Amino acid sequence: MTESTHGARLRLSHEEFANRAAQISWVLLDVDGVLTDGRLIYGPDGRLWKAFDVKDGQGIKLLQRAGIQLGLLTGRSDEAVNRRAADLGIDVLLSGKKDKDPAFASFLTRNQLSAHQVAFAGDDLPDLPVLKRCGLSFAPADAVKAVRDQVDVVLSREGGRGAVRQLAELILAARGE
Numbered sequence: 001m002t003e004s005t006h007g008a009r010l011r012l013s014h015e016e017f018a019n020r021a022a023q024i025s026w027v028l029l030d031v032d033g034v035l036t037d038g039r040l041i042y043g044p045d046g047r048l049w050k051a052f053d054v055k056d057g058q059g060i061k062l063l064q065r066a067g068i069q070l071g072l073l074t075g076r077s078d079e080a081v082n083r084r085a086a087d088l089g090i091d092v093l094l095s096g097k098k099d100k101d102p103a104f105a106s107f108l109t110r111n112q113l114s115a116h117q118v119a120f121a122g123d124d125l126p127d128l129p130v131l132k133r134c135g136l137s138f139a140p141a142d143a144v145k146a147v148r149d150q151v152d153v154v155l156s157r158e159g160g161r162g163a164v165r166q167l168a169e170l171i172l173a174a175r176g177e
């Protein structure tokens with residue numbers, strides 16, 4: 001493990017991280033626990049509320065400005081995520097995907113991509129198969145241990161609290177952007 005300037009822990013060398021970051025054309029993100037703190041807030045009408053971090057949104061914009069495409073890969077399907085994805089100009093919303101591995105495989109096929117062109121961030125066990133296959137894997141600081149033990153980069157920021165902003169800055173810094 002090496003410590004980056006941002007306080008994230010890298011399981012690969014800075015050189016290898018830069019090599020892999022240079023090949024990334026897509027960033028896929030889990031939603032609950034990555035773009036949010038993982039809490040599900042139910043209103044009395046049964047509608048689901050979620051809180052997103054403005055700094056994460058800005059990180060997504062920075063990635064998009066660098067020509068990287070963005071996707072969300074989530075087991076849930078709700079209006080809060082639909083709205084946030086629309087606000088951020090997310091290219092692909094893969095929602096209601098309880099089984100993320102086949103969803104990832106068909107995403108690759110549909111977009112004529114190989115796994116090394118895609119970075120993914122996840123925080124819990126359903127994310128593990130994709131985290132193991134993708135080109136560059138990230139977990140927020142408060143991801144479950146089984147995930148933190150597997151990913152290339154453990155961020156020092158938590159889900160819904162700047163983890164995605166840090167991911168964006170690490171990728172862009174490694175690419176010299």
Ligand SMILES: [Mg+2]
Pocket residue numbers: 030031032033034122123124
């Ligand atoms: Mg999650």
